[in-house]
Amino acid sequence: RKEVEQDPGPFNVPEGATVAFNCTYSNSASQSFFWYRQDCRKEPKLLMSVYSSGNEDGRFTAQLNRASQYISLLIRDSKLSDSATYLCVVRGLTGGGNKLTFGTGTQLKVEL
């Protein structure tokens, strides 16, 4: 089982739609959670951290369920500029370290 699993997509949605991405992680000792955005042939950039109580940043809402080891990202009122790959990222105490582990990413395409 992969440490961080995501549906690779692609998710093709019309502009203005609401879309949700899910992510599961295997290490129950994981401590921090993030969503990163990666545009084609560019480096990943932090979209938002994910907190236990859930958090919102404009059109983006992130949720964490520690019991189910599940993270979600909701994008409301999708824009063409939201088209990118969204990477679920988990930081935990694996192997004595504190590395960031990435999922394979979920590709989003927002269309007119």
Place this chain on the structure above:
Amino acid sequence: DTGVSQDPRHKITKRGQNVTFRCDPISEHNRLYWYRQTLGQGPEFLTYFQNEAQLEKSRLLSDRFSAERPKGSFSTLEIQRTEQGDSAMYLCASSLGGTTEAFFGQGTRLTVV
């Protein structure tokens, strides 16, 4: 520019040659990470440093790969006797401590021919 910088941005090399990449992290960041990314995959962890100490190295990393961060500032990643399977984007990231988000450089794209 005070972000993470990587050099070179692109590298084409012949199979069997050695290559070295450099990463300059954000100046106050004590943690530095190296990742490798191939098309359609998320970044794959290679190794990370806290200051000059290499704290973890992926078991997927063969003996041909070595990384250093001699003074706790910039880091180098060397690949010896490159193989075609080494072709990928090599990403460096840095963070302040172990709980904050990591910031990535633009990566070095390696092509082994």
